[in-house]
Amino acid sequence: MRKAFEIGGAAIQPGSRRTVDIPVSVLSDHTPVTMSAHVIHGRRSGPIVFITAGIHGDEVIGAEIVRRLLAIRTLDSLKGTLITIPIVNAFGFLNQSRYLPDRRDLNRCFPGSARGSLAARLAHLLMHEVVERCDLGIDLHSAAIHRTNLPQVRVAAGDRESIRLAKVFGAPVVLQSSERDGSLRAAAQASGVRVLLYEAGEGLRFDELAVRAGVAGILRVLHDLGMITSRGVPKARGRSMLLKTSRWVRAPGGGLLRVYRDTGDVVSAGEVLAVVSDPFGEREREVIASADGIVVGRAVMPIVNEGDALFHIAQTPSNEVAENTVQTIRSDLEGDPIFDEDEII
Known part of the structure; x- marks a missing residue:
């Protein structure tokens, strides 16, 4: 029997799942603010994976991806431990803003500090309670407000395992991009934890194709890691394009x-x-x-x-290949029966 998984002062027993509210701060009107994590702790051992969304408060699409993911029954027999945080930056989410109340961008404040600014303290809390305990992370984003992104996974150039996992994810594009100072991806990498950065859709909007691509991609990665069976995992007929510039x-x-x-x-x-x-x-x-x-x-x-x-x-090596890739992946997402289940949609 595995040991219980402890987070935020709570203990999740093997074979169970629970939402834990991790205290963050108290607003000026005495309203408490928490970072809520839903933890699935499998009966059998396996990797520990985190999924974060809403680091930028106006990028709401990740919350919908997490909601649909948690409704999929195959997670009930999960091996290892899955930690999902659909809204990291609750301050920005409530205000429909990218930033925290101190106007700082949380994704430029990692790894943070327990005695720093509000953004630094939140970054430190996420790193200490979640990231540093995991083997892999998937960080969900959309484009900034007034922009939209094609579903894509961003990875560092030269990291072969991250590139492999990004291709397993199955978004149309895997884009090599450098890690920005202060970002969650850079801080996690410095701690020895790989992070796949998923970008799709528009700020303050849900995009159905982007949501489906996110759910399908996470399931494929969890299956590749041996955490879930192939049952209900969408198969990708199209192959992601690795683009460098x-x-x-x-x-x-x-x-x-x-x-x-x-x-x-x-x-x-x-x-x-x-x-x-x-x-x-x-x-x-x-x-x-x-x-x-x-x-x-x-x-x-x-x-x-x-x-x-x-x-x-x-830039693509072949425009013909690019067109075929996008069309094939879109067809897969539009026609896969997993997305027709009432409890998911």
Whole structure:
């Protein structure tokens, strides 16, 4: 018999699951704030994995991914331990804001400090109570407000195991990106814990395809780690594209944006992606693709200023392969019967 898993002063017995409220702080009006974690502690030993969402309070899609994940019955026979935190930054979530009350970005404050700012203390709490005890993490994000992202997993270049797991996840794109100082991914890596960073959808919005891709990807990774059986795990017919370089195409001037291309579209260098015009239509400026590639993110706000980031394009080895990959993965997600169950949708 395994030992109980202790977190936040609570003990979760083997073969059980429980939501634990870990105290974070008290607001100025004496309202307590907690970081709530749902822990599934299997009867049999196995890896310890964490799933976090809502580090940025306005990126709400991760909470829906966690909600649907926890409704899937195959987790009842889990090996090892799964820790899910659908809302890390409760302050930002309640205020529909990326930041904490002190205007700090939590994902620039790791590993944090027990005696630092509010953001530093929350970062330290997450690292100490959760991250440092795990073998792997999956951190769920969306694009910032007024932008949207194609489902993608970001990993550090040269980390073969992270790249392998990202491909197992099965999002259309695996994008190599450097770890930012102060991010959860960088702090976890320094502690010897790999983290897959999932980016999909738009801030303050749910996107059905992005949610499905997130749920399916997590299930595939848990199965690859031997934590769950293959029952109910969506099979991926398409293979993720490993892309190494990307760049933003920016607004040539301020005005009103008319978009011709969307996330997942494959574009060619010199192609017109959008037009920016003044409110009278007297002057129009074309937004031109600077290279061949796939649109992995774009602005959704029609009002832009000169220099605003409009289209995030990742270069692909073959536009034909890119188009086939996105179409195949979308078909898988739209047609998989696991997402038709009433308790999930």
